[in-house]
Amino acid sequence: MNTQTRLEFAERLLAEWSRGTSAPQPHRLDVIIDPGDLLAAAGALVRSDWGYLAAITGMDPGVATGALWVLYHFAEGAAVVTLRITVPRDKPAVPTLHHLVPLSEIYERELSEILGVEIIGMADKSRLFIPDDWPEGVYPMRKEFEMADAIAEGQK
Amino acid sequence: MNPTQTADRFIIPIGPQHPALKEPGHFEFTVEGETVTGASVRLGYAHRGIEKGTESRNWTQNLYLLERVCGICSHIHATAYTLGVEQLAEVEAPPRAQAIREIFAELERIHSHLLWLGVAAHDAGFDTLFMYTWRDRETVMDILEEVSGNRVHYSANILGGVKFDITDKAANTILKGLDFLEERTHHYRSVVNEDTFFLQRTRGVGLMTKEEALRLGVVGPTARASGVERDIRVDAPYIAYHDFPVNLVTLPTGDLEARFLVRLDELLDSYRVIRDILNDMPEGELTVKRMPRKMKPGEVISRVEAPRGELFYFIRSTGGESPDRIKVRTPTLCNMGSVIKQAVGHNLADVPMILVGIDPCFSCNDRAVSIRESRRNGQEKVWNWADLRRYGIEFYRRKMGLESSILE
Numbered sequence: 001m002n003t004q005t006r007l008e009f010a011e012r013l014l015a016e017w018s019r020g021t022s023a024p025q026p027h028r029l030d031v032i033i034d035p036g037d038l039l040a041a042a043g044a045l046v047r048s049d050w051g052y053l054a055a056i057t058g059m060d061p062g063v064a065t066g067a068l069w070v071l072y073h074f075a076e077g078a079a080v081v082t083l084r085i086t087v088p089r090d091k092p093a094v095p096t097l098h099h100l101v102p103l104s105e106i107y108e109r110e111l112s113e114i115l116g117v118e119i120i121g122m123a124d125k126s127r128l129f130i131p132d133d134w135p136e137g138v139y140p141m142r143k144e145f146e147m148a149d150a151i152a153e154g155q156k
Numbered sequence: 157m158n159p160t161q162t163a164d165r166f167i168i169p170i171g172p173q174h175p176a177l178k179e180p181g182h183f184e185f186t187v188e189g190e191t192v193t194g195a196s197v198r199l200g201y202a203h204r205g206i207e208k209g210t211e212s213r214n215w216t217q218n219l220y221l222l223e224r225v226c227g228i229c230s231h232i233h234a235t236a237y238t239l240g241v242e243q244l245a246e247v248e249a250p251p252r253a254q255a256i257r258e259i260f261a262e263l264e265r266i267h268s269h270l271l272w273l274g275v276a277a278h279d280a281g282f283d284t285l286f287m288y289t290w291r292d293r294e295t296v297m298d299i300l301e302e303v304s305g306n307r308v309h310y311s312a313n314i315l316g317g318v319k320f321d322i323t324d325k326a327a328n329t330i331l332k333g334l335d336f337l338e339e340r341t342h343h344y345r346s347v348v349n350e351d352t353f354f355l356q357r358t359r360g361v362g363l364m365t366k367e368e369a370l371r372l373g374v375v376g377p378t379a380r381a382s383g384v385e386r387d388i389r390v391d392a393p394y395i396a397y398h399d400f401p402v403n404l405v406t407l408p409t410g411d412l413e414a415r416f417l418v419r420l421d422e423l424l425d426s427y428r429v430i431r432d433i434l435n436d437m438p439e440g441e442l443t444v445k446r447m448p449r450k451m452k453p454g455e456v457i458s459r460v461e462a463p464r465g466e467l468f469y470f471i472r473s474t475g476g477e478s479p480d481r482i483k484v485r486t487p488t489l490c491n492m493g494s495v496i497k498q499a500v501g502h503n504l505a506d507v508p509m510i511l512v513g514i515d516p517c518f519s520c521n522d523r524a525v526s527i528r529e530s531r532r533n534g535q536e537k538v539w540n541w542a543d544l545r546r547y548g549i550e551f552y553r554r555k556m557g558l559e560s561s562i563l564e
Contacts, residue, residue: 024456025243049370054466057470057483059481071470073470077391078392101373102493103490106493107489126198128198140205145208
């Protein structure tokens with residue numbers, strides 16, 4: 001299967017949950033889906049053996065948007081399909097993909113620690129990357145996070 | 157930390173200072189008797205906030221920051237970033253620059269794989285092999301130093317091209333070095349493949365089937381040693397890999413022996429491809445005429461094959477002088493999960509080799525493992541890494557019917 005066929009196949013697999021698609025680069029397909037459809041959509045890719053979960057990117061598009069973005073990148077050969085999820089900033093949560101993709105746990109723990117997105121159903125909530133004495137509820141990848149404030153807070 | 161204790165079961169904490177990880181990592185292994193029944197990992201001891209750091213630096217400064225994510229594969233991080241930014245800027249580096257990038261990428265793979273071979277040999281108790289490989293590795297370090305002025309952070313990339321040309325004199329030095337390394341690599345391959353004592357530590361140890369490898373999402377030589385046909389250089393050729401392709405090296409067996417052989421065969425292929433490039437080096441400029449200071453808004457994904465496997469960069473620009481978000485997913489993270497899964501069911505004596513088998517980035521010097529035994533009988537024993545390594549080596553010496561005292 002060449003890259004284009006792979007992307008078309010993925011698009012058909014995901015059509016049921018798609019809220020819009022785009023192709024930011026020639027070998028990529030971005031599919032916007034609702035958080036509630038994540039398990040179904042990711043499950044469809046996994047069950048069809050469409051690639052593997054290459055990374056999860058958590059992103060803060062800015063305080064004004066009132067949202068956070070979570071991007072699930074699946075790769076197969078040169079083709080990359082990204083499931084794009086928007087969650088509300090005041091209560092960001094996504095379900096764990098752990099049962100579908102065992103590796104997702106490491107990415108999800110990072111996501112919850114640095115961006116403050118709750119992972120529903122995550123078995124191990126212990127800290128993976130940030131220090132044990134890092135304050136609760138402070139997420140470094142949020143745009144409002146200021147290093148100087150964090151240092152001042154730590155020196156108190 | 158309180159070790160969980162039942163009649164024959166206790167937890168062995170390993171780390172955070174560990175020999176085999178680019179970051180110090182902390183592992184906890186639960187054992188029953190000598191068999192590992194559970195494992196968990198804690199990372200972050202060297203988390204430096206580099207992703208956050210990129211948001212407050214401009215596009216050029218970030219090249220130098222990201223190059224320092226890793227002290228072994230610096231060039232490949234810079235390459236992933238540079239390729240992503242060049243796509244945002246809609247420029248393409250000239251063919252000669254792309255060829256030089258590939259030469260550096262493969263030289264980097266050579267020094268990384270040789271480094272790994274030495275450390276893996278050491279942890280298996282084969283210190284002579286360790287010393288020979290590290291002596292030979294100096295050949296490629298000298299080449300890198302001669303061409304770039306640096307041994308590790310060669311900084312060959314700039315946005316839109318490369319900094320250094322490969323002169324005819326440099327090309328001769330490289331070719332001479334490769335001849336020597338090729339001969340040595342054939343020797344190491346026969347040691348790893350034929351030495352009975354070495355095979356005791358590797359054959360059938362740390363088995364991972366192709367199905368498991370796919371399910372766990374492992375990458376790089378670790379995946380290819382389980383028969384997974386996955387190599388970004390082949391699947392999605394970047395820089396000059398279109399014009400100077402590499403051969404996909406896979407083995408079906410999925411044990412530690414296969415992980416040795418895949419890396420050794422990749423070394424031989426790296427020597428070949430560097431010769432191919434030097435024989436047919438494209439002429440022309442080293443950089444593009446103009447590289448913008450601000451990047452157009454957009455999102456790019458850049459994937460490259462680092463020595464340890466797929467390196468993934470996601471870069472988002474909102475049109476400014478700095479990126480809005482850079483996400484870096486390193487191959488060791490993918491492979492870490494497999495260590496946890498593979499260790500379960502193995503003897504404690506195999507743990508050092510299983511950890512080393514994925515080639516986690518080595519940059520820690522301190523080697524400490526503490527092993528806590530049950531306090532049930534009122535005794536507590538603490539081992540360090542050297543003790544655990546010795547335990548592994550002596551376990552196999554006993555198994556092979558050798559008196560360890562004879563070999564001391």
